[in-house]
Amino acid sequence: MVRHLIDPLDLSVSEIDDLLNLADDISAHPQKYAHACDGKKLATLFYEPSTRTRLSFETAMLNMGGSVMGFHSASTSSATKGESVADTIRVVSCFADICAMRHPKEGAPRRAAHFSKIPVINAGDGGHQHPTQTLTDLMTIRCKKSRLHDLTIGLCGDLKFGRTVHSLIKSLARYSGIRFILISPEELRVPGYIIDEVLRPQNIPFQEVRSLDEVLPKLDILYMTRVQKERFFNEEDYVRLKDSYVLTAEKMKAAKPDMYVLHPLPRVNEISLDVDDDPRAAYFDQVQNGVYVRQALILRLLGVKLPC
Amino acid sequence: MVRHLIDPLDLSVSEIDDLLNLADDISAHPQKYAHACDGKKLATLFYEPSTRTRLSFETAMLNMGGSVMGFHSASTSSATKGESVADTIRVVSCFADICAMRHPKEGAPRRAAHFSKIPVINAGDGGHQHPTQTLTDLMTIRCKKSRLHDLTIGLCGDLKFGRTVHSLIKSLARYSGIRFILISPEELRVPGYIIDEVLRPQNIPFQEVRSLDEVLPKLDILYMTRVQKERFFNEEDYVRLKDSYVLTAEKMKAAKPDMYVLHPLPRVNEISLDVDDDPRAAYFDQVQNGVYVRQALILRLLGVKLPC
Amino acid sequence: MVRHLIDPLDLSVSEIDDLLNLADDISAHPQKYAHACDGKKLATLFYEPSTRTRLSFETAMLNMGGSVMGFHSASTSSATKGESVADTIRVVSCFADICAMRHPKEGAPRRAAHFSKIPVINAGDGGHQHPTQTLTDLMTIRCKKSRLHDLTIGLCGDLKFGRTVHSLIKSLARYSGIRFILISPEELRVPGYIIDEVLRPQNIPFQEVRSLDEVLPKLDILYMTRVQKERFFNEEDYVRLKDSYVLTAEKMKAAKPDMYVLHPLPRVNEISLDVDDDPRAAYFDQVQNGVYVRQALILRLLGVKLPC
Known part of the structure; x- marks a missing residue:
């Protein structure tokens, strides 16, 4: 039977562990x-x-x-001739x-998988899922902190529309000892279903706050997100909110020495350039990890036999 | 001398046989x-x-x-700077x-071939020719029916603008015992030159009919085509005609048990989805055959020496 | 330390010699x-x-x-999401x-190189530099004339906006015995800084002329350029000037038997088609040389160890 990856939760925790272990090995021994x-x-x-995502x-x-x-866009594909997925x-x-x-x-992608004879990987469907980004995030957290449990995770910025945030919450919620601090303006809070269907039923501790500064010292991981212009209904709201949650080198002084900063990229200005040289800036490591985790996923979905 | 493929009739019948034999061998032994x-x-x-076509x-x-x-479209090519083919x-x-x-x-493509130092394959020029589609169609018919002669071929839909139809008629006309049934609305009948220059001079039996249902039981092959929106001068004509020649599972009951359905794809709705699971639906086999026949063509045009 | 190529003058004369020697060897022994x-x-x-350029x-x-x-255009890249270079x-x-x-x-590209962990090759930045085109031009001149010194070089057409012309002048100015004849309409003369900062300080002989015909017999190399529509402010000026400097077979009769014609391509009509079969037409050789010189550059920037 052909296996696909459409939703990060299609993978069990032990399958994720296996993928991350394989990705670590690829990182250590790429020539193999x-x-x-x-x-x-x-x-x-x-x-x-x-x-x-495509180049990764x-x-x-x-x-x-x-x-x-x-193909790279619908305009150069047969979709313009009215073909179905x-x-x-x-x-x-x-x-x-x-x-x-x-x-x-x-x-x-789910519909495509239904008709496909080959494995389909969802590389992002609207505001829905982007499972390889989630695997990338998990690999990066695990690499930096040596664990996926017992962590205080701050998520900052656009928590309403950011699909990577939703997937990451759901995925980390499966590990023990996770506590979330959800940092956003009122207008961009996480959707109610995340709280009602994921966090509350599992008694996962979380707080919703407006200010990044006050919670920064508590965090083990800070996951920043872009406030995407295209998600807004009017320019005014976008302009008012986009700079609210900008991380700077100055603010980083209040963070733990081993609090790593992640970001799914591209960033616009929500992380200022003076943070880039901070050893806790992990967003370019994420890009590199994204390649390894996709290699691991391709190997597993294709069922490639590997030497021990 | 460099060899090209611009028109399906550039190939002799024996060259086509050779290509189809090679394509069959590639299909059977891809690793070779x-x-x-x-x-x-x-x-x-x-x-x-x-x-x-490009991905194939x-x-x-x-x-x-x-x-x-x-390159994938003129807008990303030097053509925008006014360069000639x-x-x-x-x-x-x-x-x-x-x-x-x-x-x-x-x-x-013909003009390009004139100036080229490498083999040029016409992958479709306007409403003119698309020889690798024709080779694909021939390979699929031969695979399914074990012959290219003594067949009753139904062609249905847009027979006026569909270049694949014109090329297929001309190519099959070279085999013995072929009979065509041309099924289309009045407005989309095959051009007169096909009848006057191809069918009549060679005394090839053909009928032109308006109704798919009445002729379906006689056919060995049914070649469906898309009624292409872009070929119509007005929206009204398109809407009126596009559904006239839709093949359904219900209609398929009247066809022979070994009557195969071909379609150059993409389809819009001229073959309903309930036909897809019918073992006589051969249009996705065509896609696979299209790869093999293009492999064979590339090998022959490059003059690659092959092991026996 | 990572090495880049942003400006043709980033390379010393001896580095250019080394690249051209390597390119010659690649041309002679591609399989190696x-x-x-x-x-x-x-x-x-x-x-x-x-x-x-991309395909090369x-x-x-x-x-x-x-x-x-x-990626092939900004519209299919993350640049549309506001990401910085x-x-x-x-x-x-x-x-x-x-x-x-x-x-x-x-x-x-200079800015990119500053942040890059891998070699960056400038493949053209606005009206600025295009160093691999310059290497291509140098390789072609050296192949045809067996030297880069003691040559009378005619540059014809749009000498104001043509970045390839500016780079070529600066690069050839480093060899001895070079004399330039700059052939253009008044409106498209080489920028003053080329004369004031490159030619005059080094006492390099040059003339600026309006007529191609009168200087043709003196030239060892004629470098033609396209009068690019997109560089003009109004259609009228473009129409008036674009045909002023068209090379024809008739005009070629006045040239030396070993005067080679170069052009960075694409041409529109500044070289008429009847020149193409003249053995002195070297512009398609340039395309081929462009591949070899880029191979040489990639090898050197990657520091690939080569067999002797």
Whole structure:
């Protein structure tokens, strides 16, 4: 049976552990995997552009000797001729061994998976899920803190529309001893269902606060997010709120010496450039980890036999 | 001398047989060809987007160990700077070993071939020719029916603008015992020159009918086509006609048990989804065959020496 | 320390000699380099489209067994989300081993290099620099004339906006015995700084003339350029001037038998088609040389160890 990755929760905790262990090994011994996907082809089906995510997938496949094909935006795909996602994936199943799909419509990758003969990886569907970003975040936290349990996690910025935030909360909620501090303006608080269906039922401690400064000293991880212009209904609200939660070197002085800063990127100005040289800035490490974790995922979904 | 493929009739019947035999062997033993094009480069020069065709060519080259480069639409090519096709192909001759060109202007690939130092494959020029689609259709018919002669072929839908239909008629007309049933609305009948220059001179039996239902039981092959919105002059005509020739599971009950359904894809709604699971639905097989036949073509045009 | 190529003058004369020698060897023995970049990845970061330059870089990498990724226009890149060049290059440093950047803004590749962990090659920044074109021009002149010194070089057309012209003048000015003849309409003369800062201080002989015909017999090299529509402020000026400096077979009769014609391409109509078959037409040789010189550059910037 073909296995897909559509939602981060499609993976059990032990499957995630296995993926992160494999990703760590790839990071430590990249040459060992340089030919693991010789002759394999990845299709990147990007119905909306996302350079970073696409190139990360492509790098993952190329790092293992495979090759890559695909399209980068709906305007250069058959979608403009009215083809359904179901037909497109059946066609692509004849071309590639595995595919990564980014789609503006929630649920499109799930629907594609239903008709696919090859593994489908959801590379972001609207405001919904982006499981490989979540795996990247988990790998980075685990690398920096040596654990995924017993951590105080601050999430800051746009907690309403940021799909990476929602997936990360749900994924970390499965580990013990996690406490969330949710830092956002009133207008961008986490959706009610996250609190009612994820945090409260499992008795996971959390606070919702307006100010980054006051909670910074308590955090083990600070996950910053971009306040995305395209999510706003009017320019005025965007301008008023976008600078509210900017992290600076000055503010970092109040943080623990081992509090790492993550960000899914791209950033606009929510982390000022003077933070980049701080050894606690982990957002570019995330990019590197994103490649390793995608390599691990591709290997597992393709069922590639690996040497011990 | 460099060999090109611009028009399906550039190939003799015996050359087509050779290509289809090679494609069959590739289908049966793909690993045998996994390194046949190591170090070779295919350029895909797509002056208008066509994801399916482009990815099929790219898959063909990647399946044989080669690599791929190119552009996907005129807007990202030097064409926007006013460069001629003649100059572009002379430049690309310095980059690639073989190229596939899709162009909105009829005759552009022929002109390119004239100036090219590498084989040029016409990947569709306007309403004109699309020879690798024709090879795909022929391979699929031969696979399913074990022959290309003595068949009753139904062609249904837009027979006026559909270039795949015109090429298929001309190519099948070279085999003995072929009978065509041309099913279309009055407005979308095959052009007169097909009848006057191809069918009548060779005394090939054909009928033109308006109704799919009445002729379905007689057919060995039903070739469905999309009624392309972009070919119509007004929205009204399009809406009135597009649903006239829709194939359904219900209608399929009247067809022979070994009547196969082909479609060049993408379909919009001219074949309803309930036909997809019918074992006679051969349109996704076509996609797979399209890769093999393009592999065979690339091998022959490059003159690659193959092991017996 | 990571080495970049942003400005042609970043390279010393002896480094250029070394690159051209290596490029000559690649031209003579391409197979020797067929696996020199196995496992290496080139990122082509094209914030504005340039098919020729991009495909030349990609061909260079593919010719040496490496692979390629990237984006072809700003609209399909993260730039649309407001990401800085500094952040983009830090991200790409996690993906690729080397990158080629084309950017509409002067200085963008220099800024990228400052933040990059991998070699950055400037593939053209606005009206500024395009060093691999200059290397291509130098290689072609050296191939055809067996030297880079003691030559009378005619530069014709748009000498004001043509960045390739400015770079070529500065680069050739470093060799002895060079004399320039600058052929252009009044409106498109070389900028004053080229004369005041490059030619006069080094006492390099030059003339500025309006007529191509009268100087043609004196030239060893004629470097033609396109009068780019996009550089003009109004259509009228463009129409009036664009045909002023057209080279024809008839005019070529007045040139020396070993006077070679170069052009950075794409041409529109400044070289008429009847010149193409003249053995002195070297502009398609340039395209081929462009691949070799880029291969040499990639090898040197990556520090690849080569067999003797």
